[in-house]
Amino acid sequence: MILLLLFLAITQFSNADEPFDVRKHLATVTRYADSKDISANSFVSSEIPDQCTPIHLNLVARHGTRAPTKKKIRELDALDAHLEVLVRDAKEHKQYSEKIPSWLAGWRSPWKGKVTGGELITEGEDELYHLGIRVRERFPDLFNEEYHPDVYSIKTTQVPRASASAVAFGMGLFNERGKLGPGRHRAFAVTSESRASDIVLRFHDCCQSYKAFRKSQEPNVNKLKEPLLNEITHELVRQYGLNFTNQDVSSLWFLCKQEASLLNITNQACSLFSPSEVSLLEWTDDLELFILKGYGDTLNYRMGVPLLEDVVQSMEQAIKAKEEGYATGIYEKARMRFAHAETLLPFSCLIGLFLEESEFERIQREESLELPPKPPKNRNWRGSNVAPFAGNNMLILYSCQSDNSSKYFVQVLHNERPIALPGCHGSSFCPFEIFKDKIAAPHLKHDYNMLCNVIEQKQKDSAST
Template identity: 25%
Template structure:
């Protein structure tokens, strides 16, 4: 029997005796921050031109006048630490003769060059190119004849700069040409976590801070998972560590992304991948979003930048000034997006994610596979809602939010579209009250954070 791919997030295979796990499909939307964008976004769906150009609120029709987006870089190679650990795991499995059960191990060679660690891969470029195409199409009338009036900003890393360039090719529709886009580098707003002394000391370099993530390793779900994998491999004295489980979990998406193979993907069942997903959601939640009061506060330079652009657009509109700016696009990391989510109050579960409430949190809002995949994006669109459609006068302005191209309500808003002044008031502490130096400390205390995604 041959099973075909039934949807964009599930992969299917032949059922043969040599296959390790006797299932015909596995889910691809379970790999935390190593999830490909097209595993959570259906590329086959129709994208209407100007889909984002108009909205309504309180009976008023509104027209888009400015758009900002914060975008994570595209799919990348593993880190140097993980590349080396993958080779060590392979050697360990061979020592225990696991290749008798997993035939592919005999010929497997580590396909991840150390020199390319964390570098953008081809699929990551494709993700960004396609995203640029879609965003341009969804706001076609805003950007038409205005492409030179869009600002682009990247963090200083190679993967974000290359993501920006690939996005710009799609945005401009020039796939066959080298991107000559002009852009700024600004780590103050896109890698603020590396410059926040309080965050580095209290969170990043404080192992006790992510105690829920560490406690989960001792919970029955994690303990039973390791035992189940060892039993399935039929090696009595094989000790599957939590580090081994991490590698078995992440080898799957990296193998698909870079080699277009799925050999490593059938070692863990979907249920076991859900357990691993929750384990790493605990880490993202406590370390990069809602685990410490400093996390949303340190995101204020980015939030302030977004809203200052909207403020300027409104000022120019009200005064009927001819400012040609129509958009800004920022390219960063998980460490950029997750704190901004927290600053905006997004994906904040009523009950916090804990080591002992995995079952209760199966339908949680904070699920990194869905909100922080490769090429994750936040798009905020400012609308002019003047009743007669003219500039000036008693304009009211509205804001609409899309996360990964899905409309997302602002906390406290009743509808998908919210009045701009109401949203701005809710985030005023991160805009007007942004005191990064006081929250964080700067200068000689700042350094590169470990494990950046």
């Protein structure tokens, strides 16, 4: 408790001019608009020379803000029932009932009775729709062609919230480019692979080795979280006189994230936690994200090699079209993909985002990294930044007319902002040859089937010991 109070005092002192906003600390449940100002350090992006022209765009995006899944709705239903019992028991003891927050009396889950979940909500549609508008405005030369699916490719997983996100994005991207209705919309193609065989966008779902790894690691993640949950649970019991369990606190934190992100309510479940407790709970989410989906194990991201291969191949095809002088309208100018946090996170790791240069060199040597530091220390790895709702990476391929040895460069935008590439000496504007040879090639030497087939992986591990 003393440590929590000390951290709170430090936080309040260091951010005296910036009020604490819980909506910026919701890990991967953070809304896109709230995440865009989140950054662990300032980064001055490389200037794009005047003689450079964008010739191709790759987009990897997460779906927009969505409703809770059916599994999480059941968890909130269980919380609903248990809180009712706790409040009733506390009211029998007057000294405790006076501590109960007024909103808790009679609280019911907003999703109670729902039998479906996980769908894209209106706010999520809006996020992707306006992202599409901004992308076209930012790169007018790339989107000045008459629409054709071979020129503007839109791919998605078969999960409805991802495909709905792709449609919302396309409606923004091609806004007023057609003749349908008052908005002058136009039809466009959105394609997907079967869930059972989509190793480009749902590689995590098809990778048996990863499923086994994740199952083996989940108990360790829970063990890491337990001391902090114990401490916060003890404090909430003392403060409110309700006999909370660790599971209650975990569910209340999830409720806080859903209320703040989906309903813009911050004075109910979120008000139970102090800013320091919110920051620490956010850190536990980031820890889980790091271990199970991020840099915690090379398999987490190397299973995404089919996606990285697809991105590099699309750039090579664009360079070929440029070199051979293909006529406009017959080659691809943009390849846009809509998927999930489990897709975006590994892809971010494959291109080395959110690392210091020394850390990038370690993952190239397949060495493990330290866990994200605990607050109040700063960390680059924050779910609210790396994979919020509608989070995205754009890789823009430029053709440059200059005397330099490299004619083609790649700029990486994370959530629409240039981001440092440790594999390219911290620049956000990287010669294509360096991007391909130093950043991509060390991963592309791995074969997806060898990585993801449990039996083959075990044989490989046995042979190396």
